[in-house]
Amino acid sequence: MKALILALLATAFLSSCASRPTPQAESLPSVVKVQAATPQEGLDALTAGNRRFVQNEMRGQDYHQQIDKTKNGQKPYAVVLSCLDSRVPVEIVFDQGIGELFVARVAGNIENDDILGSMEFGTAAMGAKLIVVLGHTKCGAVKGACNNVKLGHLTGLLKKIEPAAAQAKKEIPNFNPESYEHVDHASELNVKLTVERIRKKSKIIRDLEAQGKVRLVGAMYDISSGKVEFLPDQTVNASK
Ligand SMILES: [Zn+2]
Secondary structure: OHHHHHHHHHHHHHHOOOOOOOOOHHHOOOOOOOOOOOHHHHHHHHHHHHHHHHOOOOOOOOHHHHHHHHOOOOOOOEEEEEOOOOOOOHHHHOOOOOOOEEEEEOOOOOOOHHHHHHHHHHHHHOOOOEEEEEEEOOOHHHHHHHOOOOOOOHHHHHHHHHHHHHHHHHHOOOOOOOOHHHHHHHHHHHHHHHHHHHHHHOHHHHHHHHOOOOEEEEEEEOOOOOOEEEOOOOOOOOOO
16 A cells, blocks of 8 residues: 555656656656666765765766756655755755755754655655765854754754754863854764654655665765765764
């Protein structure tokens, strides 16, 4: 039943993108190039793309050609959850084009039910092989959480980053929320805790990971160098 619902979802989404009857996710038009067949290939593609970006050797994007190739369907290979920060444009820092990545962005790159639903759609329904939670250095949202900032709806959002801020304050003696060195540590913890929460909250993603069909990884983007560092998968022993 679940598989049927996911197939219907994928078909409905593809249909919305095409003027003619559209195929199932498994039988996309041949013009849609699948960039990665496995989680490792997805990770390799992102790593290589970021290397090109850092070395200023981007492959060059022909957006009009990409629009043409994807107009009847899409097959992105990764879902990336990133921060709202204007200095982390996901497709650019991974040197990717139209139709290659699902991207969700929210200040502080935290998960919520809607983002979890988007991730489940991107993987279980659409076949993406990789989920990346991408934090970054000098993150204003994490700094705000470390400073207990209160501002309208932002207050509730920052509350979701608070466990990382609390853990960083525990780990760093004399934690200074004005020090980006300290805040960056909280940002990294926030990525790791977000990865853990995604795994804990989404049985669909957890099962796909257990089956080896999807991999969930954390990463940090350095806004000074443009480099993405993928983080080792370690559990944070956070106690609030
Ligand atoms: Zn940020």
